[in-house]
Amino acid sequence: MIHIRKATSHDLTILLEFEQGIIAAERPFDPTLKEGEISYYNLEKMISAADVEVIVAVLDEQIIGSGYARIEDAKPYLNHKLYAYLGFMFTHPDHRGKGVNTQIIEALSDWVRLHGISEMRLDVYNDNFSAIRAYEKAGFKKHLINMRISI
Structure with missing residues (x-):
């Protein structure tokens, strides 16, 4: 059975690996990412x-x-006045399709509601169809498209 819990500093090694997994998955969708190892978060x-x-x-x-x-x-x-921004959404490849992402979103939704907040948002690459499907399955709807041009 999958258990959801608050992360601790003892989890940092695996969380840093997950961060690199997210970056690797997003690189094909984002030509603006720097080459080499980068970091998105101060976990x-x-x-x-x-x-x-x-x-x-x-x-x-x-x-x-x-x-x-x-x-x-x-x-x-x-x-x-406030909203919750969701990020660092990662499921190990061996466990995708098992509802892990949905359970994570549900747990985060509970935390957000405890803070009296009723709006959650996240960003997803337009061409990342599997992620979009997962978020739509969890109840998210497309809202705004962020566009760019390299000049």
Whole structure:
């Protein structure tokens, strides 16, 4: 049975591996990423932050997935003051298709609701169809397209 829990500093080694897995998966979708090893997150800081919840999915004492929710200030013209931004969504390839991502999103949703927040957002690459399907399955809807041009 999969168990969801808050990440700790003891999880950093595997979480750093997951981060590199996310980056490797996203490189084909993003020609603007630097070559070589890069990092998206300061995971150690995020784990200890009050406005961020980093969680892991565990099966048989092995971490198989991760995600975070970070409380953000909304733009002043929106009808909500705060929202939760989701990121670091990763499921180990051996465990994809088993509902791990959905369980992570549900756990993060619970944390977000505990903070009185009713809006969650995330970013996903337009051509990452499997990720889009997973997020739509969890109830997310496409909202805004971010466009770019290299000049």
